[in-house]
Amino acid sequence: MSTSNQNTKKKKRNVFIVINQINLYYKNIIICFIPYKSYNQDLNNITLGDIMNKNNVFKTNIPKLDEFLNGGLRVSTITMLWATPGIDNSPFAYQTIVGRLEMGDRCIYVNQSKMSNAVIDEIEHYGWNIRDYIEGGDFIFLDAYSGLINVESKERFFIKDPKNPKEITKGINDLLEKENSKNTMIVYDSISTMIDHCGENSIEELKKWKKIFYGKNAFGILLFTEWPYDKKILNELRLISDAIIELKAIEERVILREFFLVSKVEWNGKTKKGGTVPFKISAPGGIMVYVPKILVTGPYNAGKTSLIHSISDRAVSVERVGTTIALDHGHVDYAGFSVDLFGTPGQERFDPILEQLGGEALGVIAVLDATNPDSFPRVKEMLAKTKSAGLPCVIAANKVDLPGALSIDEIKEHLKLNRTIPILPVTAEDKSKIKEDEPAQLKKEQLYAIFDVLFSKIV
Ligand SMILES: Nc1nc2c(ncn2[C@@H]2O[C@H](COP(=O)(O)OP(=O)(O)OP(=O)(O)O)[C@@H](O)[C@H]2O)c(=O)[nH]1
Numbered sequence: 001m002s003t004s005n006q007n008t009k010k011k012k013r014n015v016f017i018v019i020n021q022i023n024l025y026y027k028n029i030i031i032c033f034i035p036y037k038s039y040n041q042d043l044n045n046i047t048l049g050d051i052m053n054k055n056n057v058f059k060t061n062i063p064k065l066d067e068f069l070n071g072g073l074r075v076s077t078i079t080m081l082w083a084t085p086g087i088d089n090s091p092f093a094y095q096t097i098v099g100r101l102e103m104g105d106r107c108i109y110v111n112q113s114k115m116s117n118a119v120i121d122e123i124e125h126y127g128w129n130i131r132d133y134i135e136g137g138d139f140i141f142l143d144a145y146s147g148l149i150n151v152e153s154k155e156r157f158f159i160k161d162p163k164n165p166k167e168i169t170k171g172i173n174d175l176l177e178k179e180n181s182k183n184t185m186i187v188y189d190s191i192s193t194m195i196d197h198c199g200e201n202s203i204e205e206l207k208k209w210k211k212i213f214y215g216k217n218a219f220g221i222l223l224f225t226e227w228p229y230d231k232k233i234l235n236e237l238r239l240i241s242d243a244i245i246e247l248k249a250i251e252e253r254v255i256l257r258e259f260f261l262v263s264k265v266e267w268n269g270k271t272k273k274g275g276t277v278p279f280k281i282s283a284p285g286g287i288m289v290y291v292p293k294i295l296v297t298g299p300y301n302a303g304k305t306s307l308i309h310s311i312s313d314r315a316v317s318v319e320r321v322g323t324t325i326a327l328d329h330g331h332v333d334y335a336g337f338s339v340d341l342f343g344t345p346g347q348e349r350f351d352p353i354l355e356q357l358g359g360e361a362l363g364v365i366a367v368l369d370a371t372n373p374d375s376f377p378r379v380k381e382m383l384a385k386t387k388s389a390g391l392p393c394v395i396a397a398n399k400v401d402l403p404g405a406l407s408i409d410e411i412k413e414h415l416k417l418n419r420t421i422p423i424l425p426v427t428a429e430d431k432s433k434i435k436e437d438e439p440a441q442l443k444k445e446q447l448y449a450i451f452d453v454l455f456s457k458i459v
Pocket residue numbers: 298299300301302303304305306307322323324325345346347398399400401402426427428431434435436437438439440442
């Protein structure tokens with residue numbers, strides 16, 4: 001059994017490296033796609049059928065990512081978590097580990113760049129329980145770090161000389177050979193450390209790993225940080241990888257935004273281009289798709305503030321006698337998305353600021369009062385003023401609990417929109433609690449339905 005330090009305290013600390021004053025621009029991302037043949041020739045005993053087998057699909061547990069991976073990871077493959085220096089790729093591995101363990105798989109974590117206790121601390125930092133799996137023997141460390149720093153390993157399984165890549169391969173093979181009927185995910189942390197110590201020889205070992213995985217229901221997630229390595233090494237790494245998930249950053253004004261993109265998926269047969277997914281890592285919670293701005297607009301008194309307050313984990317409004325005079329802001333974490341909502345004031349006298357508020361929004365929720373068709377032209381006007389054309393948009397037909405409220409079809413007819421925008425109903429949770437000058441509590445499940453539709457259009 002692994003002998004993780006039971007006294008390890010749960011530490012609150014920031015595990016991310018912040019880059020200051022560095023301009024990282026990746027607008028011209030070269031998406032590298034290597035046709036399937038090149039890979040297949042390399043490993044002639046693994047067939048396309050093996051890799052494509054849908055019964056062996058392993059979800060990563062990371063929102064949106066599985067969509068780009070044609071459902072998830074595959075047996076006998078190597079997936080590279082390819083990070084730009086300064087971006088931590090380990091939370092991606094942790095989140096997948098936790099998901100796989102919950103699904104009944106086992107995980108071998110080869111730690112070569114940090115102590116196993118540091119890995120446990122970090123996983124717990126995100127609020128995930130890992131100790132039960134360690135004790136149950138489903139989460140196993142293969143310690144390749146102690147040997148590097150010349151201390152005795154406390155783990156049951158360790159590599160004596162981690163500078164010898166053949167020993168690493170043998171260590172992985174021995175663990176996989178042990179009788180086990182479960183699917184096994186091998187996490188290697190990290191390939192950069194391996195290359196630093198073992199040089200180009202590492203690449204030859206990686207090729208062997210895929211063959212070792214074959215027949216043992218195993219697959220690998222390898223952590224790699226792209227330090228300034230020789231181009232030849234980088235190219236070989238790309239070739240060996242069956243899938244590459246790149247983690248990059250882009251500077252927007254003074255904020256550094258992180259995003260991932262899948263630049264290679266062998267088992268997909270093609271690369272889904274242009275799919276960059278901005279992400280944010282919260283503790284607890286893990287990786288979320290980050291949507292920095294959703295605009296909530298609509299006529300005076302339609303229910304914008306009510307919507308933002310009802311759905312948000314935390315919300316701020318600037319109101320005067322029940323009407324919004326400056327801004328509504330709320331934050332929602334839902335369905336793997338982390339979203340900032342910005343509400344516009346409804347009154348026409350604030351129209352000059354509508355245009356500014358609409359800038360940089362990734363989606364729009366237009367709220368209308370279903371009992372007040374006279375205000376519908378104003379909905380269209382506000383959509384135009386916030387420059388919402390072209391943005392994913394949903395209309396929330398609010399107050400459908402009130403007598404005289406129009407049906408969704410009637411609203412559609414009245415609005416006469418020249419593009420198809422989904423219209424979904426919204427009602428107050430409890431009509432008896434409605435107060436004239438206060439935002440109402442709206443039904444959460446209806447609001448989540450609106451988000452589901454909107455999010456499906458955003459990334
Ligand atoms: N019956 C009913 N009343 C609602 C509903 N949603 C909001 N209200 C009420 O409608 C009024 C206006 O709601 P707000 O959320 O302040 O509307 P708003 O769009 O932010 O208004 P402005 O900021 O002034 O443009 C309040 O009195 C709410 O209690 C609903 O679904 N049903």
